[in-house]
Structure formats: C-alpha cells, structure tokens
Amino acid sequence: KNQVEQSPQSLIILEGKNCTLQCNYTVSPFSNLRWYKQDTGRGPVSLTIMTFSENTKSNGRYTATLDADTKQSSLHITASQLSDSASYICVVNTNAGKSTFGDGTTLTVKP
Amino acid sequence: NAGVTQTPKFQVLKTGQSMTLQCAQDMNHEYMSWYRQDPGMGLRLIHYSVGAGITDQGEVPNGYNVSRSTTEDFPLRLLSAAPSQTSVYFCASSRGTSGGGTGELFFGEGSRLTVL
Numbered sequence: 612k613n614q615v616e617q618s619p620q621s622l623i624i625l626e627g628k629n630c631t632l633q634c635n636y637t638v639s640p641f642s643n644l645r646w647y648k649q650d651t652g653r654g655p656v657s658l659t660i661m662t663f664s665e666n667t668k669s670n671g672r673y674t675a676t677l678d679a680d681t682k683q684s685s686l687h688i689t690a691s692q693l694s695d696s697a698s699y700i701c702v703v704n705t706n707a708g709k710s711t712f713g714d715g716t717t718l719t720v721k722p
Numbered sequence: 723n724a725g726v727t728q729t730p731k732f733q734v735l736k737t738g739q740s741m742t743l744q745c746a747q748d749m750n751h752e753y754m755s756w757y758r759q760d761p762g763m764g765l766r767l768i769h770y771s772v773g774a775g776i777t778d779q780g781e782v783p784n785g786y787n788v789s790r791s792t793t794e795d796f797p798l799r800l801l802s803a804a805p806s807q808t809s810v811y812f813c814a815s816s817r818g819t820s821g822g823g824t825g826e827l828f829f830g831e832g833s834r835l836t837v838l
Contacts, residue, residue, distance in 0.1 A: 620762075654831050655765075655829050710767070712766075
C-alpha cells in the first residue's frame with residue numbers, strides 16, 4: 612500500500628532558528644514529490660517539486676532534499692519567520708497520476 | 723487571477739439535509755478534484771475528474787456525488803448530510819489529465835461544513 616509518513620507531527624521553534632521536516636514514503640512507481648504549505652484557514656500552496664534525478668532544490672529560505680534510494684525527503688527552513696507558521700504537507704505522485712498525501716507537520720514559529 | 727473559487731466558505735446543515743458545494747476554476751485545467759480534511763488526518767480524495775463528462779471515485783466517495791458538465795465547474799453534492807461529514811472541503815485543479823500525478827495542484831480556500 613502506498614504510504615507517506617511525515618515527522619514530526621508538530622514542531623515549535625523560535626523565530627530565526629532553523630528546522631527540518633521529514634517525509635518518508637513507500638509510493639511506487641515514483642514520479643515526483645511535492646511539498647505544500649498550508650496557512651491556517653487557507654488551501655495548500657506548492658513550495659517545490661522534486662523529481663527522481665534531483666537531490667536538492669531551494670526556494671528562498673526553503674530547501675528540499677530527496678533520496679530516492681531510501682525514499683526519504685526533507686524540507687529545511689532557514690532563519691524561520693513568524694509567517695512560516697503553517698502546516699507542511701508532503702505529496703508523492705506516481706507515474707499513473709495517483710497522489711498520496713502525508714498528514715502534514717504543523718510548524719509554529721514563536722517570537 | 724481568480725484561480726480556484728469555492729462557495730460557500732461556511733455552511734451549517736442539519737442531519738438529512740442536502741446541499742451542493744460549488745467549485746470553479748478559470749485556468750482551463752482538465753483535472754479537478756475534491757478533498758476533505760479532518761483534524762490530524764490530512765487530505766483525503768473524495769472524487770475527481772480528468773475532463774468534462776468524466777468523473778471517478780477517490781478514497782472516500784460514500785455520501786457524495788459529483789458531475790462535470792463543463793471544464794470550469796465541478797460541484798460536490800451531499801445527498802443526505804450526516805455528522806460524520808463535518809469537515810473542511812477543498813477543491814483543487816491541475817493542468818493535464820494526469821492531474822496530481824505530475825501537475826501542481828491549485829487549491830481553493832476551502833469550505834467549512836458543520837452537520838448538526
């Protein structure tokens with residue numbers, strides 16, 4: 612069964628600190644992996660996409676990594692800001708067009 | 723750009739009532755889908771469509787109907803509301819018929835439904 616596991620479930624950090632969110636998956640056949648950011652009361656918005664051949668990709672203060680051999684991805688947030696407080700959702704997609712969603716990590720950035 | 727528009731944003735129903743959640747997109751996307759999001763459970767796919775006139779069931783379709791008469795619109799109907807359908811509902815669209823498999827999903831702002 613295709614599964615996506617995210618950890619931690621929730622995380623609290625101080626403003627200006629860095630953090631790393633994890634995503635482990637068993638989805639096959641793998642097409643790509645996307646990280647979405649969901650602000651409270653809003654719909655998710657795509658942050659980045661990782662394909663099989665990509666190891667690292669940055670989007671401003673967000674850096675995603677992918678290890679296709681171990682089926683793990685991470686999202687690193689540098690110099691966190693209050694506006695980073697949100698839920699971060701990992702979505703893994705198959706070549707057949709099927710998406711498997713993780714339950715998300717809720718990040719709270721405190722001043 | 724409007725993107726994906728959902729209405730209503732909030733709705734309270736009594737058990738047994740029916741209603742329709744509206745979803746419209748102006749990006750000419752072929753793929754559209756409905757999800758429900760419950761606390762601690764993530765997004766679960768209810769129904770999806772890869773083009774006008776084509777719909778299919780997702781992970782949790784029971785109690786919901788959809789239709790896709792145009793590329794732009796994808797309404798979700800609750801036939802006889804139950805308290806278990808209390809949730810936040812999201813509509814999303816994506817370019818290409820493969821949908822979330824390759825394309826970026828564009829989500830609406832959500833519709834919060836409470837069934838008493």
